[in-house]
Amino acid sequence: MSCYCSYLSPIIPLLANNGDKFPMGASILKDRSIAIRERPEGTCGLIMAQIQKQVALTCKRFALLMALLSASLALSAFFAGLIGRVEIPPSEVVRSILTELGLMKDPSLNDAWPVVVLHIRLSRICLSMFVGMALAVAGATFQGIFRNPLADPFTIGVSTGAAFGASLALFLGFGHHALFGLGFLPLASLAGALLALSAVVALGRINGRLRRETMVLAGIVVATSLSALISLIKSLDEESVSSIVFWVMGSFQGRGWSHVGFALPYMTAGWILIGIHARELDLLSLGDIQAKQLGVDVDRVRLRLLIGASLLTAAAVSVSGVIGFVGLVVPHLIRLTLGAEHRPLLILSALLGGMALLWSDVAARILLPGGEELPVGVVTALLGGPFFCLLLRTRKGGEIP
């Protein structure tokens, strides 16, 4: 043991002299330059070389996954744009886009097509993508903060709280106001989301400990009560049943660019807030005490992360209603493939979440014959429900306090 650092000591000063930072991305697992220049004989050198190789591999996998997901997302957006009630051939779709962007003039093009492609389809595709990104990042954040693999904006009642806030604002008549050019509705949603979150945390706490099952139970209690209140408000408002279904089950029907513009500023704020504290999320997931011992200002960071995740949920819900399970399933799939470090996890979750909701919405559009639409929440629940059961049944990694 006395000579434990003998083989490393020659490279430590070499590492220390160079102040280069690792680029963001595959967290720490990036440094190919800690190559052992003079590899000493024996196993230590071999182990170091192995770590190098594995680190490089993890890094490559992250880059590959990111490239793959980004490319699929772009392709998905294009192919989803081909699907709709009006049949438009792919070439015409491309020409419509180019025409609308002013890059091409084609008198033979049907006048209605650019409108259909860009203002009906593409806006909806973008919105579903952003909402999916927001929900997946919010889900990953809630899971990390609460150390709860079952957490998701929907299962812990935050989404329904947001929907309630929005419904109440609309009922009271100031849902359509704007504040400094920003829509007011997401703010009302945020208030509802934070209210529901505090209620769930208060209800789920037994003897000062927030157990994961009781938290989800509290989430269901809060969500059920608030859903009933939403239905009541909507009925008093003499609105149609479809409006209740919109808020409770979620839908992108009739949504356009205005809704994207409306939600995106709030989503961006949420993403930035969470992005800044992504690394703290790693430490928080070890529990409060260890996070504090490692130097995290737990109360402040957690509050910021909770507000960030609530912002994302509120912005998503205010334009699309309550859509469940995206935030639950997506982060788990990424963890299985790449690991738990939150920086890469959040980025990849956003990409996969965007894609998942985009295609769920396409399914919602086309599954029913005769032009009727399914609420998109039905599709995500059909896909996510079984996964939720699976998570509930497995207790990997022992008892979680």
Added chain:
Amino acid sequence: MIEIDSLHCGYGDREVLKGIDLRLDAGEMTGILGPNGGGKSTLLLAIAGVIPVRSGSIRLGGKEIARTEARWKARRMASVPQRSTYLFPFRCLSVVLMGRYPYLRSWGDYSRRDMGVALEVMDQTDILPLAQRRITEVSGGESQMVIIARALAQEAEVLLLDEATSSLDVARKIQVFDLLREKNRQGMTLLCVMHDLNLAALYCRRLVFLKEGKVVLDGPTSEVFNDYNLSRIYEADIRVSRHPVTGVPQAHFVPGGNGPVDP
């Protein structure tokens, strides 16, 4: 280095620490012993500044702990908990690098130096081969070594260990404490909560006994580690003999003992 004055601490209605006075000098390696529920872990948490102090004060290098910033504390004091539960499959190297968090700037990523320190402490604790394994998949003893490495990566002057080696086998215990003694010789101050009396006597030069929230005994191992003190404090028949190799006192437990023996 650490000055504790009439410290009271507790959870809810229960007061666990009932007036602790303790001075720890830089470079000491002190064992905290005593029966269960005596407040040993609570004392460590209070020193680390992670639980609120009811009254009294804890100062580190003259500064009141309760009024210092989290990162400032983490650069000076590192803690090893008894055991940790992991929800998410972090890689072991990532867990060790978390020990470098207090040195990060808010936006920055780990520097080469951080990486170098992490690899060095992983080498010292003999867990380099685990670097890329998931913490949820390694054994309990291995994951404890990862946590010890993480604490060393904090490069703190003070190391607080709460039953840090309880889940390790004998060889690993000795390996960890040999390393800790080496760190102590290099100037690190260590405070170890222990259940294993003999391990404490082997490595700690000073022992502090806590019972029912108070310091009942405090002194050099060679003076305080004897039949009478141990039997009284633990309320069991304990006899002390010399270690055959090092000569330090070692405890033996007498089965069916009738509690404390008279001097």
